[in-house]
Amino acid sequence: MLRFEPRDRARLVLLLGWIVLLALGGLLLSRGLKMEEDLRRFLPTPRTPAQVLLVDELGEGPGSRLLLLAVSGADGETAAAHSRALAAGLAARPEIALVANGEDAGLDAVPEDLRPYRYLLSPSPQAQSLDAGTLHAELGQRLQDLGSPAADLVEPLVPSDPTLETLRLAEAWQPAQAPQRRHGVWFDRAGEQALLLVQTAAAGFDSAGQQAAVAAIQAAFDATRPEGAATRLEMSGPGAFAVSIRERTEREVSWIGTVDTIGLLLLLGLAYRRLSIPLLGALPLASGGLAGLGAVALLFDGVHGITLAFGFTLIGVAQDYPIHFFSHLRPGQSPVASVRALWPTLVTGVLATCIAYATFLFSGVQGLEQLAVFTIAGLAVAAATTRWLLPRLVTPMRRDPAGSARLDGIWRRLEGLPRPRRTLAGLALVALAVVLFAPGAFWQNDLSRLTPVPAADLQRDAQLRAELGAPDVRYMLAVQDTDVEAALFRSERLLPVLEKLKAEGVLAGYDLAARYLPSAALQRARQAKLPDADTLRASLEQALEDSPFLPDAFEPFLEDVAAAREAPPLTVDDLAGTPLELAVGGLLVRGEGHATALVSLTGLEDPQALASAVENTGAQLLDLKQASESLVAQWRLRLLGALAVAALLLAGVVVVALRDRRRVLRVLAPMALTTLLILAVLRAFGVELNLFHLVSLILAAGLGLDYALFFDHAGDDRADQLRTLHAVIVCSLTTTLVFGLLALSSIPVLRAIGSTVALGVVFNFVLAVLVARSPEEAR
Structure with missing residues (x-):
């Protein structure tokens, strides 16, 4: 040619x-070209507080940036040593924002530059009362401590912190469900795996950034593996799943694309020689x-x-x-x-x-x-x-394809077929009955069902989260206000209510940002209770009477208290780069024009009792499962509205173009019946319809419309009828190849698209031949 x-x-x-x-x-x-992978672009605008939180958390929330690591395959001491080396190696990587493995569970939980703030952060009575009596009792206890096995831990602290407020604060900050510590780091309950938590610098939706973080973790693990050790690394969490999904999708798209290309070349080559x-x-x-x-x-x-x-x-x-x-x-x-x-x-x-x-x-x-x-x-x-x-x-x-004897024989047999008006009407009724009355859920509302992550990996992720003391993922309390300070202040009002519910067995535990970072108002109130320099010195001198401690031994203590009296309140930004950043960041969501203080819950037995108890505190119990389902339903409603308008406009174009009632019906009927048959087949096989099925229905409808239009265009001219038949056969074969391969994919989204369109091609071809072909007597 x-x-x-x-x-x-x-x-x-x-x-x-x-x-x-x-x-x-x-x-x-x-x-x-600027590529983006923020899944929120395919979600409708959130309306409820739970939906807003869900969308924020999906995109940029700390939870979406957490990776769970498990080091196993060696004895406990070796695994612990590898955990420490890995944590140190990751701390220097720009892809990693923060790493925790339990090493900071003791004194190191309170960083050196935050220790003067201990009197503003701690709720203990000792921190609020530094009078002579309190100091005398504390100094007496320190004498006993210095004669105990804990002397090595206590002795460096005594000059600057005779009340040991640093240790009390570190203990108070320990997670309620923290994993056990062996050899100085976190381990699972069986003592076989050293556990680490990693927060990536990249947001959860940034799959390229997550891929770089995963690669950095693997490289650091390989570089820090003890010589001769057989330790293994296991990674889980949203970022690890995103990388796995991306690699898996690329592999499947690669082989599907290769087979598609070869198949299309062969089909078109055979069709046109x-x-x-x-x-x-x-x-x-x-x-x-x-x-x-x-x-x-x-x-x-x-x-x-x-x-x-x-x-x-x-x-x-x-x-x-x-x-x-x-x-x-x-x-x-x-x-x-x-x-x-x-x-x-x-x-x-x-x-x-x-x-x-x-x-x-x-x-x-x-x-x-x-x-x-x-x-x-x-x-x-x-x-x-x-x-x-x-x-x-x-x-x-x-x-000329019209000169093909084989094609002519096929057309003659098709011409001999009756127009099955009653049969198709009966088929439509049966299909409608299947769509309406087939057992099982009609719509798929669970966003997690769209993920190709294997069930075993999801189960393993849940196990690791349980080992690390992760809270329940469905329910949480939220207190929203205009800024961080207001949200923290309001969330502090929940503490007595939550303690009461915990005592009553309504929940096993809770965690909130105010536990680590009190509001500025509360910090100032505690600051006001600290004695001035002269008063504190006089109280200390009185407490030191008849004490073996030297009078000038506690100058660092006096300096710390003086610094705490003058220091500005600690803020969220001051926690950057400290172990507290991970704890507070995961419980405090900052958005544009608002901030939300979250309360994570553990072992919630009675959600309704909790909701009733916090009703007058300004907090709201959020059901994130219900929020995700309502968001999907909201999207589906909009999409169904768009589909309804699309169907009317599509029919209008055909009416204007053909201007003949019988021709319009012959063109539109196959497309409409095909849509019904696709839904019936999917429902009959127990497939719950998701949003990608709906979008694919438009593509299937467009293909069916083309087939019917070209059969109608062929009219009574035998040569044109044969050419049209040739074209539609080639079109349907190539399209079936492309989407049939997608239907074999293990990726739920690709499978939904492929199965929907492949069914549509088959039904549209058969129905276009039966209905849209135009015999001479019908013209």
Whole structure:
């Protein structure tokens, strides 16, 4: 079909120019394209406090940046030594914000530069009363301590902290459900695995950053493994899962793409007996993909990874445009004339599909808006290049598909089939009954069901969280206010209520940021109770009477108290780089114009009793499972609204284009019945429908509309009927190949898209042949 003789220079110039433009466009996009992977772009705007918290936590919350590490495979001392070396190695890595392994569970839990604040942070009576009587009693206790086995720990503290407030504070800060410590670090209950908590510098949605963090951890583990030790590293948590999912998706997309490419080349080669056909047919598809990508890059700050992956899948329908064109080429007619005859039908299908996706522009979900822009621009450019560029690269076919005896025999058998109006009406009723009455849940509301993380890995993650004393993940209390200080102040009012509930057995434990960082108001109140320098010195001198301690031994203590009296209240930012950053950061969410103090709960037995007890405190009990389900339901409602509008607009385009009631029904009926049959099959096999099933239904509907439109376009002309049959067979085979392979994927999202569209292709082809073909007596 391609001729590269000198007389065909124009064709060669056009081909090379097209390829160069595609290469330049790809180069420009690769340099200036900003990729993003924030899953919140595909979530609707949260409305309730629980939804706001869920979305914040999904994207940037400390919980999304936590990785759980377990070092095993060696004796306890070796595993502990490796844990310490690993923690030290990770502390120097820029990918890691914080690492904890229990080494700071003692005195080191209170960093040196925070120790003067101990009197402002500690709730103990000793910290609030530094009179002569208290100091005398404490100094007497220190004498006993110095004669005990704990002397080595106590002696360095006594000059600056005779009341040992530092140790009391470190003990108070220990998690209620902290893991056991062996050989100075955290271990699981069996004593077989050394445990570590790591907080990554990258946000949870940044899969590239999480991948770098995981690689850094693995490299540090390998570099610090004791010589000859057989220790193993196990990683879990959102970041580890994200990296695993990314690698798994890349592997599956790679082999699926390879098989797709080979299969498409073989199918198109067999269908047209020309090597140039599949190569030329790829040009409109590539043009559409780059156009869609460029449009999103121009209109949005970045292009989401899901938009990129899903968008290229959606504009896969554009591969049908050159196939219809190739199948209608015939000897004696110029390619330009062939495409001109097809254009009204082709443009009707393109407009209908683009209008359907345009409804996503009003969904209020940025991810769907990106998807709409990508698809509309991609399909429009693919259709336009098929109409005005591709015909100038090809010459008429030497063989006409209409001359195929085998194709003619297939069509004759199809012509002999009756129009099964009553049968199809009965089938529609049966399908509707299955959709409505099949057992099991209709909608999939659980976001976690969309993750391809194996159940065994999720179970192991839950075990590690339990070993590390992680709180319940479903329920938590939240106190929201305008800023951090206000949220901390209000959360402090919960402490007596929570202690009472704990004593009553309503919950086993709790944790909140105010436990580590009191509000500035409470710090100032404690600060006001500290004695001035002269009063404290006089009280100390009185306490030292008849004491073996030297009078000037406690000058560091007097300096610390004086510093505490003058120090500004400690803030969240002052905790950066300390062990407290992880504890406080996970319980204090700072957003734009608001801050939320969280209370994590352990062993909650009666959520309703807890909700009632905190009703008048300004705190709200959040059910994050219910919040995620309501968010999904909110998204689904918007999407269903968009689909309803899309269906009406799509039907309107067909009505305007065909202007004949019988023809309109023949074109729309296969598409409508196919949608019903897809839903029935999925429901019959117990598949709970998710949002990606719904989006895929539009793609399936667009394919069905194209098939029916081209059968209607063929009319009574036998040659056109055969060419159309040839085109639709090739289109359906190539599309079934692409989406059938996706249906075999282990990635739930890809499987949902693939199974939905593959079913749609099969049903649309069969129904288009049965319903949309136009016998002579019907015209």
